[in-house]
Amino acid sequence: MNIDVRSVQRATVGRGIAHDSARKHVAGEADYIDDMPELPGTLHAALVTSPVAHGKLIALDPAGALAIESVVAFCGPDDIPGHNDIGPILPGEPLFASEIVDYVGQPLGVVAAETFEAAVKASRAVHVDVEEREPVLDVETAHEAESYVIPSQTVAEGDVEAGLASAEQLIEGRLEIGGQDHFYLETQIAYAIPGEDGDMTVHSSTQHPTEVQHHVAHVLGGLANSVDVFVRRMGGGFGGKESQATIIAAAAALLARKTRRPVKLRLKRSVDMSATGKRHDMVATWKAGVRKNGRIEALDIEYLARAGNTPDLTGPVITRALTHSDNSYFIPAARFVGHACKTNTVSNTAFRGFGGPQGIIAIETIIDQVARELTLDPNVVRAINYYGPETGEVTPYGQPVEHNRLVEVTETILATSEWQRRRAEIDAHNATSPVLRRGLAMMPVKFGISFNLTSLNQAGALVHVYQDGSVHLNHGGTEMGQGLFMKVAQVVAEVFQVDIETVKITATATGKVPNTSATAASTGSDINGMAAYNAATAIKGRMTNVAADHLEVPAEEIVFREGRVHAGNRSISFAELAKHTWAARVQLSEAGYYATPKIHWDVKTLKGRPFFYYTYGAAVAEVAIDTLTGESRCLRADLLQDCGASLNPAVDLGQIEGAFVQGMGWLTCEELWWDEKGRLRTIGPSTYKIPGSRDVPRDFNVAILENAPNGEETVFRSKAVGEPPLMLAVSVWLAIRDAIASCGQPGISPKLKAPATPEHILEAVDDIRARGSATGVA
Structure with missing residues (x-):
């Protein structure tokens, strides 16, 4: 029985149901490995x-x-x-x-x-x-020696050299992008x-x-x-x-x-931080050929990524950085190069966003620099470089940008955040405040969803219906606090039209569902949810035939609704039907499977369609900086995230908020520091500062884009949400740049490292003032 996911009556999917372990987390009753009773x-x-x-x-x-x-x-x-x-x-x-x-x-x-x-x-x-x-401890030294853990990668399209040579203006820049420790609560x-x-x-x-x-x-x-x-x-x-x-x-x-x-x-925290990998820190340099109106005609970006001592996952991390270096912008001639520099530091690994954040902060810095050096409004420069709303414009790696919502999300966030009023207020404040400066920034996100390696885009699930109508669910996804288990359980409950309490969530086990992919790349709900959907749908089809025989009606008249199975004015409970199905010797178990369609990728040419679809978002951030101490605060953040037709809005909102704050930590306060002997000195909360409750914007407005089902056939037309919102935190870093820029003269772009620690903010403020003095306009 083939059920169109777009036409099923919604009973459980789309509801804001609490994470299955939420109460246990609060009560301290959620068991982790260290809580398990130890065997003799x-x-x-x-x-x-x-x-x-x-x-x-x-x-x-x-x-x-x-x-x-x-x-x-x-x-x-x-x-x-x-x-x-x-x-x-x-x-x-x-x-x-x-x-x-x-x-x-x-x-x-x-x-x-x-x-x-x-x-x-x-x-x-x-x-x-x-x-x-x-030891070799920095990427520049490794790059000079051409010491890499894997061959360098290039994403390219168009004649970059000709584009740079014919440009009305050539803009060059450099950005140091810091790494980040995962700092999970459970080591x-x-x-x-x-x-x-x-x-x-x-x-x-x-x-x-x-x-x-x-x-x-x-x-x-x-x-x-x-x-x-x-x-x-x-x-x-x-x-x-x-x-x-x-x-x-x-x-x-x-x-x-x-x-x-x-x-x-x-592992003790100090050992965990020393022995295990982190987000890749990178150095990005670029040349951009632009028109006087800010339109980018050609762009050449080179990344030096700290791989550490072995390849680990550096290859695909760099691939994703390169495939997100366009972010939301159509660039006719592009060349993005990534080098996996071998250093005598811990081998870096996957981190939420998986290279995407590094690519996106690079291109957003370039857009900001272009706007400032040409004395244009950064939002105007963004808008004229956007991928068009119609299909046809293709990324440098060869994928058409379809179901484009860039204009929708950015225009909405600019309106709801009261951009124009606040821009004027902040400019007026900065004109009369020599110490405390405020900044405002907006940025969009276009983020691709799927694993870079095509073979990983598959999942399995195991669903049993027992004779009492209860449902056992197992799948290859893992639960790390993101609410995946509840979302997949909602999918199964929706198919059977039973209460969510009827569905038993069980531990991920390799003996139940084999050959699973990692729960990563924001694909957890997409692939595991669809695998569970397929399993439940197969069982439901067999139960439908039994119900038709029992109620003596054609199968087309059978309807599952509110825990019962209906045929006209007659009905039986789901549990009764389960018993009848067993008695009829019809299978009540199914191993579901799903493979993401449409995607393909040539790892040699770095061309193809690596992503099933794109998800979109936009953010506006307002900050204040103290030019005497370098301290910064995010005063307000407005976020809008495209989640398609959300499976669970409550869980998705939590993911958006958490991702944004984690991204803020990466870009403002989480700094990794090695000494001259290669010893990581930031190995605990006393030396490595993650965001706390006081770092969360005091005015924090988060929304999910409404009435925006996925244009591709995902599970109930939902979209991924785990990684994309982290990129929205780049708006905070850009707002700090905006505040620093107010200390200088028009036409001068700040040189700010990431993270924007107080030290780096002071360096950038001193630098922009000094460059203004050098031009005689300070």
Whole structure:
């Protein structure tokens, strides 16, 4: 029975239903891995890590650790029975360094003890002898040496050289874009339980259970069918638990195999921040050929990305940065180049937005610079460069921009935020306030939804209907606080037209739904929701035929509604029909599957259609800066996000708010700092500042675009929401630039690093004043 998702009567989908764990979170009743009752004999583990950034490993001696009371075992590279390789895409990424150490904090081994405290003490007692070598700690040095972890990538379209040469004005610039630590509340953790015949059960805080399953099996020297991975919930992920969780799970499983006892490995915050990857910091430089009216005719951008010591996920992160360097703007001649610079720092990894934020802040800075150097209104420059509302304009990587809502979202946000009135008020304030300056900025977002790697755009789900009418749901997505489980449960409840309480949400398990993709790239609801929809729809079709026989009517007359199954004036409950279906020996279980259509991508040419669809958004931010201290505050933020036909507006609003604040942290206060020895010094909340409650804009207006169903056939015409709103926080950074620009003269663009810390704000204020003095107009 084929059901058009556009015509189904809505009973559950579209309602603002609370996250399934919300009450448990508030009451402290939500169980995470560290809350699980420990099995008898459970050991606790701690990583042994490199004390230097680069060198040859001469010796790794655990004797001192093993002499400590209650210490049970040590595992190093020589104790791995299978492959010492956990590369998520490319081989050559060791679980434990064996010959060369490449960053401070790199895992060298792992110890197990009866208590967590003893394990930590023992990890420090392992003797590590390294012949230290000179590390490479910055991307410019790596780039000069052409030291990259993977080949460089280029997205190009049109004759860039000719466009730059014929431009009415050439504008050049440079931007330092900082990294970001995930700072999830639950640090990396795994609990490995050995079984018979070499089996291993792993409870892992991971966004990618299948990757953990495969790598644990390979490290142990077995097959994937010997490892079961379970994930009920994570205490945050943000991409940091996509590939990095494999390190923790594999180390715990090694010890469990060696000791034949359950092993729990959880990282202290300082170890977590030192040993695991982060958002890629980048340096972007550009040349833009523009007309006098601000229209960009040609654009050349080069990115130097800090990959760290191994490829990890740097390749696709750079790809997404390049495919978002156009953001909302049609550029006839474009060349975007990304270099994956190898440094002796931790290998960087996935982070919410996955390269998109770096590409978008670069192009938004370029737009802002063009406007200021040509003394034009930045919003006007944006508007004349937008992709047109009609189809036909194509991105530099070859995808048409369809179902375009850029004009709609930007015009709406400018109106609802009272842009014109506030612009005039802020300009008047700045004219009479020498110390406290205010800034205002608007920016749009066009964000592509799908994994860059086409093969990852698939999902499975398992749905059972029991004889009492209750429903069991399992799928490949993982829950990290984003509300995915509730959304998918709503989809199933909608198909069967039953109460949401009827649908049982269960832990993600590799033994139930195999070969899952990571819960990442904002695809969780799209692919898992559609897989569950397909499974439930198949069961419903079989139940419809049974109902037709039982009620003696054609199948076309059967209607599921409000927990009952109707045929004219007659009806039976859903539970009664389930019982009848079982009695008729008709299957009440289905493994649903979904593969995203239309997408294709050539990894060699970086051309194709990598995204199923685009989602759109816009934001207006107002800030104040203190030009004496560099302190900044976001006074007001107005956000508008395109969620298609939202599956759950309450959850989506929460995602928009959270993403924006996380993005604000990246761009204003979260600064990573390594010393000259390559030691990360920002390894906890005392040295690494994430946004707090007082950093949230005091006037915070968030809305979902209304009456805007997805133009593509997604589950109930919804759109992704996890990553796109993070980019809206670029408006805060642009507003700080606007406030700094008010300290200088027209025609001068600020040079502001990201994040806009007080130090960087003061540097930018001093610089713009000095450049004004140099031109004789200060």
